[in-house]
Amino acid sequence: MTQKPVTLTDMVEYQTDGIVSKTILNRDSGSVTLFAFDAGQSLSEHTSPFEALVQVLDGRADVTIGGETVAVSAGEMVVMPADVPHALAAPVPFKMLLTMLKG
Numbered sequence: 001m002t003q004k005p006v007t008l009t010d011m012v013e014y015q016t017d018g019i020v021s022k023t024i025l026n027r028d029s030g031s032v033t034l035f036a037f038d039a040g041q042s043l044s045e046h047t048s049p050f051e052a053l054v055q056v057l058d059g060r061a062d063v064t065i066g067g068e069t070v071a072v073s074a075g076e077m078v079v080m081p082a083d084v085p086h087a088l089a090a091p092v093p094f095k096m097l098l099t100m101l102k103g
Contacts, residue, residue, distance in 0.1 A: 009057050012036045014093050019043075030101045037061070037090035045087040051101045052080040059094030063087075 012022045012034040019041050025032040030050070034057075045064065054063060055077040063072050064087045065080055072078050074094075080086045088096075 008034060008097060009095050012095060014038055014095075017041070029103060030099065033098045033100075034095065035098060036095045037088070037093065039090050039093050042089040043087055045085050047083055047085050048080070048100070049082055051082045052086075053099040053101070054078050054080060054088070055097040055099070057095040057097060059090070059092045061094045061096060062089040062091055064089075 011024075012020050014020070014036045016038060017040070018038055020036045022034045023031060024034060037059075054061070054072065056072045056074050058074050060071055060073045062069050063078050063080070064070075064085075065078070066084045066086070070078060
């Protein structure tokens, strides 16, 4: 199989008033998923038993980790530790790559 480079932001499209996700890899060791959030969309506070890396590809996200909210813009990333409550909100449309690390 021949591998070709891809542009991540082109792999998932915004949907009006919605959140779109596309799984790129799903393995026992973790997963990689692309997301597109329309402005005003969010994921409510929750926890995960796995560490996660959020890389914002387009726009800006408000990421709350352990009660502290940080603005993460295109080209930036933030780590969400395992078992710490976190949430995401889209003040503007944004796309992100979520890498979950298991084990």
